[in-house]
Amino acid sequence: MAEIYPIGGGKGGVGKSFITASLGTLIAKWGKKVVLIDLDLGASNLHTLLGMKSPKIGLNSFLNKTVKNLESTAVPTMIPNLFLISSFHCYMEIANLFYAQKLKIIDAIKKLPFDYILLDLGPGTNFNTLDFFLTSKEGILICTPEPTSIENSFRFIKTVYFRKLKQMMKKNTFDSLFKNTSSDLKRSGNNPPDIIEIVLKHAPEKEEFLRNKLSEFKFKLIFNQFRNNIDATLGDQFESICNRHFYSIFQFLGNISYDSRIHDAIFSKILYIHKYPHTQSAADLKKITAQIMSKIPSASFAKDML
């Protein structure tokens, strides 16, 4: 079974595509077969980060049925073992994917014969992004150590929860419950609503079921563009707070140091970890890759689980 890691984060420009490309490359170097799927629909550019011309086939070929399955849309990159499914040539209005098409893609992703599948998601919390994020029980959340980005991350987590609950409630015919809940949610105004509490108010008997379902989900956190002057324990604090106040499991994977050469590398269309393999940021990326692959929980994570 492939390990699927959706890579998201509420805010744009935090480095989701850069990290997807880098982690994919590093995992492929360990001899694993990896595919990156560009799901930033309508704004895809993962191929550029990988130093490629836009591939002719991709998600579009799958959706218009010119190929027989999603696997055949995966094109090889310059890195052995690393493949890309691009969405660059998809029709202009791809960002507003039809629900049936989305289900078809999600279903096909789960069947892809790779060791690792990384999904590069778009910013924000639209339904596509959320549903792709929920393809797997584990997701990677990219954040920068800035209040705005952290704020968006919380909103992202809460919205993922809401979407997940909505899916569950539909599945379990909680329809009427959902209607009551929705009206309460609308009343809660601008504050990110406390979904669980509201749902529980209407269906206390579902509490354990809902909590169990949400606790199956794992969020892995990465802080990108980490500068020296920032509190180094921020990631651990974030992990600890999330584990305490949300219902899922959170694991902080590490910081990636800020390096202005990352922008240079993107301009020159050469993958940063190849252009500057001996920098701090490259070392950070390698460490995070090892964490993802070894599945050894970080020290603080293990401590929290006790």
Add this chain to the structure above:
Amino acid sequence: MKKFDGLNYYEILKIPMTSSYFEIKRAYKDTLSLYNEDSIVTYSLFSNEERDKIIEDIQNAFSTLTDDQKRAAYDQMLVDSGQVETSIPSREKQYTSTPLSSTHASVNESHLYSRVKEKFLTEDVKTLSDEILLKERLSGDDLKKLRKAVDVKIQEIQNITKIRTSVLKAIEENRFEELPPDTYLRSFLRSYAKILQINPQKVIDGYFKTISLDKKTNDLDSK
């Protein structure tokens, strides 16, 4: 979102029940800075009311756990309500201050433990302790006699239990007016009894009976 509901003060501060004052203080500072409105991590996670409630809980935890009497009462409450299994093993190590001295103390503790155990093998000590425990009321003199018989110095009890020598002396010399409040005294007597390896409950019950008898006598006198 989960708040602090159902967490006890130790869990709120994320510290073990055996934490020293300094550990509690450090944990309090860390926790407070995490939930502070300036905290980059949490400022956007909670509403103002939620934050106020959380900070109030943290402050209550700190003020209770750093007050020896309140802490003893709180611990007893946790035990009585079944939230923690038993206070006795944790209580002994509870008031040791730093990791260094706690290892030190535990070495002394096990040494003292085997020493007292050895004494109990002699007929004299055995008879004396049986005699004392059979009494309905138990006075400070009884405790002192037994302590001398097993050759434990009052200073040694202080080192392990962190109960001040002056309090231990007041217990032994039946100076009841100088004793701490009941919950606290109960835990002191328990620690004391554990060192002398006699049934703590009997010591507590017997000693409290002596106190109440003394109180009654005083009341009669004043009439």
